Amino acid sequence: MLSRTADNLFWMCRYMERAENTARMLDVNLQMSLLPQEPAAREASWRAVLAISELQGRFDAAYPGGTPQEILHFMVHDADNPSSIRSCLYAARENARAVRGSLTTEVWETYNTIWLELQRHQRGGLLEHNAGEFFEWVKLRSHLARGVTIGTMLEDDALTFLRLGMHLERADNTARLLDVKFHERDGAPPAEHEGVGEFYRWWAILGSVSGFEIYRKVYRDVIAPERVAELLILRGDMPRSLLASVRAVSKDLARISNARSKETERLAGLLRAELEYGRVEDILQAGLHQYLERFLARINDLGNRIARDFLVPLAH
Known part of the structure; x- marks a missing residue:
């Protein structure tokens, strides 16, 4: 192509x-x-x-x-x-x-x-x-x-590039949504008693990614910030999670692999493995804001590498 x-x-x-x-x-x-x-x-x-x-x-x-x-x-x-x-x-x-x-x-x-x-x-x-x-x-x-x-x-390279763009954008957006909400607490544990307004704010985060019903189905409990983070970062069965998006990016890169893309594939696979085997407790302890900043930098780097390996290098 x-x-x-x-x-x-x-x-x-x-x-x-x-x-x-x-x-x-x-x-x-x-x-x-x-x-x-x-x-x-x-x-x-x-x-x-x-x-x-x-x-x-x-x-x-x-x-x-x-x-x-x-x-x-x-x-x-x-x-x-x-x-x-x-x-x-x-x-x-x-x-x-x-x-x-x-x-x-x-x-x-x-x-x-x-x-x-x-x-x-x-x-x-x-x-x-x-x-x-x-x-x-x-x-x-x-x-x-x-x-x-x-x-x-047709399930060919054209469809793969379409999916690649969609999942890269989705990963970037989900990370940004989480980063803005968690920035103030910076990975700190939730307050012992959170008011009704706080509940609705977490509901809003889940609602923005069509995740409220999924959350209730998976956790069957009240909304807790650390579980919201786990759902939107590490749950591969959540369609808009970071893991689901990066997993799709990694698979699509393997489908269109060329002689120049090996390092891009390796970095995507490394990010996928870290999400596959990560634990939300470790992420929160290290600081979620810092974690998401690094994730966004790596997603941006993947996008630049994909442009270099496959696409016309245009500014978007």
Whole structure:
């Protein structure tokens, strides 16, 4: 496969995953903002959205007011924000258009239709009238795109690059969500008595990765921070966990292995092994924030190595 084609496929799926992750994060934050809380806590919660995406500086330069409504607009509609939902869906569609001949008709039509529908929702003001409905639309369209891709594409290198982009983006996002929430406690044990508000914050973290029902099924107990960390880092049967994502990346790299990718495969396998045999007690004792920072650095390095080994080295 031509490296430019592989690059478009990789980023097409990665941008769609990023749009879904952003919608999940904003939707849960919007729900949390409706709960009784101090104004400072509500503002910090919205600022955390920017921290997750490393966009504080860009946002502050464009929106000095810094209101929740401005953060929503910045993260959803702002074309100057490369990580906004609008920018991600546009980039996903443009990457799909560039490799239309490598996609099934159903996949191309799905990506193109999503972009056209987004434009209609922007003109109609769906975000402003019903933000929850808008975020649900983004999530469902991402599910649709993923299902159509897996259900209609030949299982060849093209599909492997699509999956590779999706799982790298998913691993990065899950780590960022956990890092923002755990940063204050920095791996310290949970307080003996956590209030209702704290329960709902952990519920929000699980909800942002569709993990609340999974948590209750696995642990059958009240939400505990250390178990949330274990579920989202070390449980291979949790679809959005770090282990599940890195495991998929490692397998996909093995499928498209070439003469230049041996070191990339080794590093992915090493990260996978550490997650396979890791213990949450050791991670928390060493400091979860530091652990997640190292993980994000390693995921970023894997992405750079994949670009060097297989893709056209473009800035995204």
